[in-house]
Amino acid sequence: MAATVIVAELGRGKLVGFAEADLRPFADGCRSSPVGYLEGWYVAPELRRTGIGRALVGAAEDWARDLGCHEMASDAEVANASSQLAHKALGYSEVHRLVHFRRDLPAAKLKRET
DSSP states (O other): OOOEEEEEEEGGGEEEEEEEEEEESOOTTOOSSSEEEEEEEEEOGGGTTSSHHHHHHHHHHHHHHHTTOSOEEEOOOTTOHHHHHHHHHTTOOOOOOOOOOOOOOOOOOOOOOO
């Protein structure tokens, strides 16, 4: 099943926000499968706290529910406090925190033949 993108626009096609949702086989803290997953969510800064974000997420949740999902999940960067507050304002609860690590691998060393 393909992901969905829901957009919010003001007159004349001026886009002011979007929500992207997909299905995942599982998500941290969820008990069912598949799980609707809010992959991305944005509202223009000057229009935040006007209900646009709530409507976008609500439409994404409806999409997931129509596909048989019983749960919706999402994530936010640890440092993104405003996103965390917005999720909590919509009834989402924090279930896990995770720090990801990476490292460049040095070039492979040549093995000497003996």
